Amino acid sequence: MTDLSVEKISSTGPEAAAPTAPLIETKDLTRHFRVGRGFSGKMLHAVDDVNLTVDRQEIVALAGESGSGKSTIARLLAGVYRPTSGEIHYQGRALSSMRSRRDQLVYRGDVPMVFQDPFSSLNPAFRVSHGILRSLKLHRRDLTRAQRYDEAERVIEAVGLAPAADIMHRYPYELSGGQRQRIGFAQALAHKPKLILADEPVSMLxxxxxxxxxNLMAELRRSAGVSFLYITHDIASARYVADRLLIMYAGHIVESGxxxxxxxxxxxxxxxLLLGAVPDPRAPLTVGNEGDTGEPPKVIxxxxxxxxxxxxxxxxxECHHVTPTLRRLGDGHxxxxxxxxxxxGTAPTNP
Structure with a gap:
């Protein structure tokens, strides 16, 4: 197995009383997309029967190759897509029951998303303060105009950008890719979120x-009590920052623990296979992965x-006829x- 030689980041932080319900939980979450023209009737199974949980002050990594359904799950949790079937529960309450605009605004403020591309997630026509101030005006209406500016400076400093007053008045093109992505985290942090959906936030850096x-994600978990669903295809970064790891393939969670x-x-x-694909910088350069054979996943x-x-x-x-379901093979694995x-010493059980 490839040595993922990176030290696990500390997960220590302020303790909170363990509630009975997870912060967010999905039950048989499914999303299909119609493909083809007219009435072809073909369906792309992007996500099928996914059950996952994220607890308070926890970082959960969702890993898998491109096209596995990771980003679709993030968009389902963010409310961008509606599930084909299944349910999402937030603090014990089903999202489908949140029909009022107020409830939906509260949820989207509690569960914001940080996108993959720091170069297109900020509007180049506005200063970087625009998105933060707009979020504050929409989600924290109790603040005055002066308080919004103070809070914008606070969250910019919280993500490691200083001096905040100077950063606020810059345009996106005046910032590096890493600084732009930190502004994305600042916009999410302005909501006082409980869970941030981080969709491959470092892959383009x-x-x-x-x-x-x-390190910023770990610090925000420690200082602000924020949980993260960290979506990535990089196993090494998942090991560095995450408490739990979910492996996704062709719309299914195939391993977790x-x-x-x-x-x-x-x-x-x-x-x-994923672990075997992690490059070892000490090994001679080779082309291809001899352990990976066969066809791509069939999801239509x-x-x-x-x-x-x-x-x-x-x-x-049996693999050709019966779809396997997650079963317990170890302590939480x-x-x-x-x-x-x-x-x-562990008896296999079905969940």
């Missing part, structure tokens, strides 16, 4: 400045069975695989 954004447990003892062949009107079976080295006959074996 230079490697040398990614660590600063990951504490980050170190998943990476040290992967149960699903796809997780093993997929048939029953494991969606990884076309690429899996451990495929058995689940995998959706017919051939995965439980840890010693």
């Amino acid at each position: 230079d490697v040398s400045i990614r660590i600063g954004l990951l 504490p980050t170190e447990a998943v990476l040290a003892n992967p149960k699903h062949p796809y997780t093993d 009107d997929p048939t029953p069975g494991c969606r990884f079976r076309w690429r899996c080295p451990l495929v058995v006959d 689940d995998a959706a695989c017919h051939v995965a074996q439980p840890d010693a």
